[in-house]
Amino acid sequence: xxxxxxxxxxxxxxxxxxxxxxxxxxxxxxxxxxxxxxxxxxxxxxxxxxxxxxxxxxxxxxxxxxxxxxxxxxxxxxxxxxxxxxxxxxxxxxxxxxxxxxxxxxxxxxxxxxxxxxxxxxxxxxxxxxxxxxxxxxxxxxxxxxxxxxxxxxxxxxxxxxxxxxxxxxxxxxxxxxxxxxxxxxxxxx
Amino acid sequence: xxxxxxxxxxxxxxxxxxxxxxxxxxxxxxxxxxxxxxxxxxxxxxxxxxxxxxxxxxxxxxxxxxxxxxxxxxxxxxxxxxxxxxxxxxxxxxxxxxxxxxxxxxxxxxxxxxxxxxxxxxxxxxxxxxxxxxxxxxxxxxxxxxxxxxxxxxxxxxx
Numbered sequence: 001x002x003x004x005x006x007x008x009x010x011x012x013x014x015x016x017x018x019x020x021x022x023x024x025x026x027x028x029x030x031x032x033x034x035x036x037x038x039x040x041x042x043x044x045x046x047x048x049x050x051x052x053x054x055x056x057x058x059x060x061x062x063x064x065x066x067x068x069x070x071x072x073x074x075x076x077x078x079x080x081x082x083x084x085x086x087x088x089x090x091x092x093x094x095x096x097x098x099x100x101x102x103x104x105x106x107x108x109x110x111x112x113x114x115x116x117x118x119x120x121x122x123x124x125x126x127x128x129x130x131x132x133x134x135x136x137x138x139x140x141x142x143x144x145x146x147x148x149x150x151x152x153x154x155x156x157x158x159x160x161x162x163x164x165x166x167x168x169x170x171x172x173x174x175x176x177x178x179x180x181x182x183x184x185x186x187x188x189x190x
Numbered sequence: 191x192x193x194x195x196x197x198x199x200x201x202x203x204x205x206x207x208x209x210x211x212x213x214x215x216x217x218x219x220x221x222x223x224x225x226x227x228x229x230x231x232x233x234x235x236x237x238x239x240x241x242x243x244x245x246x247x248x249x250x251x252x253x254x255x256x257x258x259x260x261x262x263x264x265x266x267x268x269x270x271x272x273x274x275x276x277x278x279x280x281x282x283x284x285x286x287x288x289x290x291x292x293x294x295x296x297x298x299x300x301x302x303x304x305x306x307x308x309x310x311x312x313x314x315x316x317x318x319x320x321x322x323x324x325x326x327x328x329x330x331x332x333x334x335x336x337x338x339x340x341x342x343x344x345x346x347x348x349x
Contacts, residue, residue, distance in 0.1 A: 027243055067245040112254075112263040113289040114341065117247025126242075126254065126261065133242040133254055133261060 015105040015156045019127075021134050022081065022094035025069040029094075030101070030127065030134040031083065031142065032155040038082035039097050045080040051091040058082050058091035063142065067122065071095060088143045101134075103127045105156065108136065124152055211308055215334070217327050218283060218301035220294070221273035224332055226325050229303065231286050231337040238280035238295055250341055255282060255293045262293040265340050270320070285337040292340065304328065319343035 019030035020039075038053055045051045051058040064071035077096040083089065110125045124136040139155070140147040214229035241253035241264055250270050254261040262284070268275045279298035284291055304327040311334070313323040320343065322334040 027245070069243075069245050109260060111244075112261075114251050114263040114265070114287065114292060115244065115246055115248050116251075119244060119246045119248065122245070128256065128259075128261065133256070135242075135244060 016102045017105060017108065017152055017155045018100060018102050018157060019134070019136070020081070021098045021101055021132075022079070023096040023098065024064050024067060024094055025071040027067075027069055028098070028129075028132040028134040029067075030103075030136045031081065032136075032139045032152065033100055034155050035083050035085050035139055035143075036081060037084050037089065040080050040082065042074055042078055042080060042093070045091065051080060051082065053082055056082075056084070056089065058084065058089045061090045061092050061142075061144070063092040063094075063137075083139070083142060085139075085143065085145075088145055090143055092142070101129070102157075105152075108152065121147060212305045213308055213311055213325075215304045215306045215325060215327055216301045217304055217330075217332060219297040219299055220271070221268040221275050222297065223271055223273055224330065225267075225335045226304070226306075226327055226332040227335045227337045232301075233284035233286050233291060235296075235301060236282045236284065238282045241295070248341075257282075257284070257291070257293065262291050264293045264295065267294050267296075267335070267340075285340065287340060288338050288342065292337075294337075294340075 018033040020033045020036050021028055021030050023029070037056070037058075040051070040053060044053075049060075051060065071093075072095065074093075075095065079094050079097040080091050081094055081097065082091050107127050108125050109127065111120060111123055122138055122141050124138050126133055126135050128134075136152075138147055138151055140151055215226045216229050216232055217224060217226050219225070236257070239256045241255050242261070243253050244251075244263075246252045250266045251263050252266055253264040255264055265285075275295060275297075281296050281298055281300070283294040283296045283301070285294060306325050306327055310326040311323065312325070313334075316323075320336050320340055322336045324331050325334055326332075
């Protein structure tokens with residue numbers, strides 16, 4: 001399925017945040033991975049209406065439209081991300097789920113001051129990879145929850161605490177875990 | 191990378207009085223339209239590294255470019271003047287903006303440095319706060335762009 005690997009962006013003994021990097025249109029968007037509940041194909045998601053997966057329901061949201069990104073139609077690489085916390089859950093389509101990346105907190109940059117509009121609510125900043133610049137989606141905005149101050153604080157992992165694929169709420173993450181179990185930690189995304 | 195083009199109008203003397211009578215200006219082009227800007231508002235010129243689009247509501251600030259170890263926001267000067275950049279080689283003009291360094295995508299034609307007599311510069315208030323006035327560089331009358339405050343006022347109006 002869609003996940004291509006797991007990568008540590010920098011060697012760090014400090015705080016990191018794990019992201020799922022996906023393509024929305026041509027844009028690399030990073031989602032704090034702690035709230036990723038699954039990555040499924042459109043066929044697995046079924047037709048219209050909420051996505052039912054592992055006894056949970058995920059209302060659909062058109063994230064590309066909410067970002068105002070022009071996205072192509074469905075392709076063989078299209079994946080539906082199941083995203084949620086204890087309060088709310090959503091499913092949304094991405095052009096491709098590229099993989100997991102652990103990013104040192106010091107490598108996360110805020111949006112430059114010149115960005116003054118609604119993007120400051122939608123995006124928490126960005127980080128730089130050799131191959132791309134990933135924009136960090138505000139997970140509270142994704143779930144249509146009231147945002148909070150320093151939203152990434154809820155997603156910080158101490159390096160010594162890291163446990164791949166263990167979600168905060170214990171919701172099923174079968175496909176997510178299955179994909180990662182096949183990857184070598186620290187490997188490059190393909 | 192700036193190419194000095196000293197014109198007849200530009201005295202080469204360096205006395206204080208002479209310096210007071212001239213203004214160093216850089217002339218560059220964006221999608222074929224030529225602009226002037228004060229030299230001290232420019233941080234450098236580099237090859238265009240390619241941009242990452244940011245879904246943004248801020249007028250004309252809609253992407254990031256890599257610069258040194260970070261990224262700079264990009265002001266789309268071509269879009270502001272309703273022009274479209276042509277495909278092909280481009281340069282990145284780094285601007286000393288009041289909110290921090292800013293990048294502008296400009297044509298591949300290397301910007302040129304002009305020493306312009308102050309008598310040939312006309313500052314005036316217009317409808318567009320990003321335009322300071324006009325100057326005559328070489329034999330052309332060019333709009334002077336306020337690079338350091340680019341977009342600040344239009345953002346204010348947009349909100």
